[in-house]
Every structure is written in structure tokens, then in C-alpha cells.
Amino acid sequence: MTKLERLKIILDAAAEKEISWQNIKVYGYQYNYEVPFIKSISKFWFGDNVVEEYIAPLNEDSNHHNRSGRIKKSTEYITIHDTASTAKSADEYAHAKYVANGGGGTSWHYSVGSNMACHQIPNNEVAYHAGDGLEVEFKLMDTTLMGDNPTPVLSIIDGFYAIDGKKTKVSIPSVTFEKVNDKLVYASDGIKQTKLAPFGAIEGEKYQNITTNHINDAGIRIDLIDGKYYIGPTYYNATYGFIANRGGNLHSIGIETMVNEGSNLIRTWHRCAKLVAHLLLENHLGVDRVKPHHFFSGKPCPMTLRSNHLWDYFMNLVLIEYQILKDFSDVKITLICNDEAVDAEGLIQKDSFDNKIIKYQIKLEDKTEQCIFDYQVKIVK
Ligand SMILES: [Zn+2]
Structure with missing residues (x-):
């Protein structure tokens, strides 16, 4: 089989046979709106990966607090958000400007909209977008459990993680109530959060009610290495009530996708998928390392993709772009x-x-x- 014949197999899989218009609901903090939506003819986007540089100033060169210049120890993930900002003016340029002006203390690497992908924080630096703190570095924990299932099911048994029903030696995060100034807040493994403890809680008391149902729906990082399972660092996010993964702020590249009214959502998602494929290859990551913000905090983000059941479709766009970029980057593809x-x-x-x-x-x-x-x-x- 020739190279172009192999590429054709991927393009055949990417080609839609039937598509239809549907109304989707777009979620924003200002207002929600409905918009007609249709998939493209192919999951491969015939547009180009173009990135404009809008690099934010370092804290030391500004009075801002959103670009410390801290270098990541590793890049484990690509984190996908949406802005949940539906105002017509809330486009990628406005968001790039926002980050460059301090971002209210927040930052992320790219703002992707239907017109452009704007690059704000260097890919090797830490940014503040995932809600999982800045304290815990990524490290795999040895479960001592042997196995061969590449997609194991995680549950919780008696305060320990279990893989495919077998209890491991890795305990779930401990959740306690701790004092910050005069107030009691939740803490996960001793790291204090902003969420206030429930009425009647006692300092140092352990919060016990964590079960399998509290695992976020994007899952927990499990690696299978030489026949043994390893679990990534986790914590309990009290704001959203989920066990989630560490590594969003310290070990990922954060991408905000635009949902502003009047923008072309399918073009934004294609543009994002193509950018993600480039970032995966540059960072030697597989498609399984693309995660929704939800994975790191339990926040329902990216809200519009999730709520319209389009997350899997988006991931299919990423997979096709990745497969083609990985093996066929020297082939010119013309529609x-x-x-x-x-x-x-x-x-x-x-x-x-x-x-x-x-x-x-x-x-x-x-x-x-x-x-x-x-x-x-x-x-x-
Ligand atoms: Zn988000």
C-alpha cells in the first residue's frame, strides 16, 4: 500500500456520510443562546493552523500576577476550556488582551476562536487556569497491582482506590476541615481550599462521605507500565464535590475556546483540534492526554461541548488531525x-x-x- 493510499483510509474514516442541522445551546455567564449547528463534511479541517503571538508580560515586568515565568517540570496534558462568555465582543482577541492585562490573576496558553488562535503564555511555563492549585507536582503512584487492561475502571473501596474491582494500596485524598483566619474551610491532603466548611463542622475533623460517585466523569489518570498500574496525583475539589486530578496548572497547556455569539463554533472547534494535534506532537503526547477542564476540578467546563454531547465529536476531530499530522505532514491535502x-x-x-x-x-x-x-x-x- 502506498503512503497516499494509507492516508486515504484515514480521510475515508473522517468523511461524514450524512449530516444534519440541529440547534445547540451555548452557555455563558451573561446569557445563553441557541444557534443552528452542523458538522463539516469531514472531521479533517482543510484550514491552516495559524497562531498569532500575544505573549503576556512577565510579572517582574508588570504589576500583574498571572505570568510568573515558572518553568513546567513536564507537560502531561492539554487542557480544553471554554470561556463561558457569550457576549458578541468576547472573542479570542479580547481574551488575549485580558491575559496580557493581568487576567485578574488567571492565565492560559491559547485563546482559540473562529478567526484565530492567540498565544499568550509560552508553552513551557506554568499558567493559572485549571483550579487544581500550584502545590502538588505530577508523580505517578505505584498501586502494586498487576494487570493488562489498558482502559481499567476505577472505584473506591474503604477509602482506597480500586482498579477493576481490586483494592489498591493507594488511599483516596483525605478531606478535613481546617482554619484559615477565623473561618473553617475544606482541605484535601492538608491543602486548604476556598470552600467554606458546612455549618457545625469541627476543625481537624475528617470528611468521610467520599465514594465512587465522587470520581469526576473524565476519570482519573491510570498508567499501565510493564504490567503494573500507576495512579496520578488526585485531590478532592470541595467547590464542585469531585475527586479530580492534579496537573492542570503545573503540567498542562491550557486552551480557552471561544463561545461568543456570532462566532462560528464549528470553525473554532476545528481550529482548536488542529492546534491540539500540533501541541501533542511537539510534546510527545498521545491523544489520551487531551483533557477537559472538568478532569482537573470537576467544573463543568468546557460547558457547551459537554452539555451538547459534542465532547466525543471534538475528540474525534483531534484524533483525525493527530493521525494525519503525525504521519502525513509532507502531503498536500486539497479540497x-x-x-x-x-x-x-x-x-x-x-x-x-x-x-x-x-x-x-x-x-x-x-x-x-x-x-x-x-x-x-x-x-x-
Ligand atoms: Zn475551564
């Missing part, structure tokens, strides 16, 4: 489509109608070969 319903990037235009069949071709060129393949997609009601 050929004369139908006005589709733009040059493979996105469906607003005035396209139901029961329309769109025919298109994809041209592949490398140094030795050139091929053109036929595809079609139907817009159904």
Missing part, C-alpha cells in the same frame, strides 16, 4: 468542491438545505505521487 454549500475549509454554509447531496474531491500530493478521490455527503433533515 475540491464546486458546490456553494461548502466553503474552502469543508464547512457547510448557512443557506444549504435538507436532502441535498454534496459531491467533492480530495487531492493528495507528495513528492512522488498525486491522487484525486471522490466523496459525497448528504444533508438530511
Whole structure:
């Protein structure tokens, strides 16, 4: 099989056969809105990964507190957020400017919208976006449990993590009530949080009510190395009531995706997926290291992708972009489509109608070969 034939197999898998318009609800702190949404003709985006540099000043060169210049010890994850800011003006440039102006103490590496990806914090530096603190460095804990399941199920038995029903020697985080000034707050493994303790709580008392149901729905990091399971560092986030993973602030690259009204959401998500593929390869990470903010805190973020059941679709976009970038970066991929319903990037235009069949071709060129393949997609009601 030639290289272009192997690429065609991935593009075949990426090609949608039938797509339809649906209304999705977009969530923001100002207001929510509904907008018609349709997937593109392919999970591969025919647009380009373009990044504009808007690097924020270091704290020492500004009166800000959101870019310490602290170098990450490792990059373990790519963290996906959405801004939950629906105002029309809340685009990627506004958010890049916000981070450059101090970000109210917060920061993240990229703001991705339908027009651009803006780069604000150098990828090797720590940023403040994941809500999991800055105290605990990433370190795998040896469960001493042997196994061979690459996708094991984690639960909690008697205060210890269990893998596929077998109790490990790794205890779940201890949760206590501790004093900050005059107030009692939750603490996880002794690290104090901002959430106030419930009425009647006693200083030093242990909070016992943590069960399997409190594990965040994006899971806990488990690595299988030489037939043994290891668990990443975890903590209890009292604000959201979930056991979550450490490593969001200290060990990830944070990306905010835009959801401002009037922006093109599918274009934002494609742009983000392509950027993520580049970041994964640059940092020698697999697709399984792309995590929603939820994974690090239990916060329901990115809200719009999650609430519309589009997170898995987004991850499929990432997978396709990753597979193609990894092995076929030297192949020129061109969309050929004369139908006005589709733009040059493979996105469906607003005035396209139901029961329309769109025919298109994809041209592949490398140094030795050139091929053109036929595809079609139907817009159904
Ligand atoms: Zn977030």
C-alpha cells in the first residue's frame, strides 16, 4: 500500500456520510443562546493552523500576577476550556488582551476562536487556569497491582482506590476541615481550599462521605507500565464535590475556546483540534492526554461541548488531525468542491438545505505521487 493510499483510509474514516442541522445551546455567564449547528463534511479541517503571538508580560515586568515565568517540570496534558462568555465582543482577541492585562490573576496558553488562535503564555511555563492549585507536582503512584487492561475502571473501596474491582494500596485524598483566619474551610491532603466548611463542622475533623460517585466523569489518570498500574496525583475539589486530578496548572497547556455569539463554533472547534494535534506532537503526547477542564476540578467546563454531547465529536476531530499530522505532514491535502454549500475549509454554509447531496474531491500530493478521490455527503433533515 502506498503512503497516499494509507492516508486515504484515514480521510475515508473522517468523511461524514450524512449530516444534519440541529440547534445547540451555548452557555455563558451573561446569557445563553441557541444557534443552528452542523458538522463539516469531514472531521479533517482543510484550514491552516495559524497562531498569532500575544505573549503576556512577565510579572517582574508588570504589576500583574498571572505570568510568573515558572518553568513546567513536564507537560502531561492539554487542557480544553471554554470561556463561558457569550457576549458578541468576547472573542479570542479580547481574551488575549485580558491575559496580557493581568487576567485578574488567571492565565492560559491559547485563546482559540473562529478567526484565530492567540498565544499568550509560552508553552513551557506554568499558567493559572485549571483550579487544581500550584502545590502538588505530577508523580505517578505505584498501586502494586498487576494487570493488562489498558482502559481499567476505577472505584473506591474503604477509602482506597480500586482498579477493576481490586483494592489498591493507594488511599483516596483525605478531606478535613481546617482554619484559615477565623473561618473553617475544606482541605484535601492538608491543602486548604476556598470552600467554606458546612455549618457545625469541627476543625481537624475528617470528611468521610467520599465514594465512587465522587470520581469526576473524565476519570482519573491510570498508567499501565510493564504490567503494573500507576495512579496520578488526585485531590478532592470541595467547590464542585469531585475527586479530580492534579496537573492542570503545573503540567498542562491550557486552551480557552471561544463561545461568543456570532462566532462560528464549528470553525473554532476545528481550529482548536488542529492546534491540539500540533501541541501533542511537539510534546510527545498521545491523544489520551487531551483533557477537559472538568478532569482537573470537576467544573463543568468546557460547558457547551459537554452539555451538547459534542465532547466525543471534538475528540474525534483531534484524533483525525493527530493521525494525519503525525504521519502525513509532507502531503498536500486539497479540497475540491464546486458546490456553494461548502466553503474552502469543508464547512457547510448557512443557506444549504435538507436532502441535498454534496459531491467533492480530495487531492493528495507528495513528492512522488498525486491522487484525486471522490466523496459525497448528504444533508438530511
Ligand atoms: Zn475551564
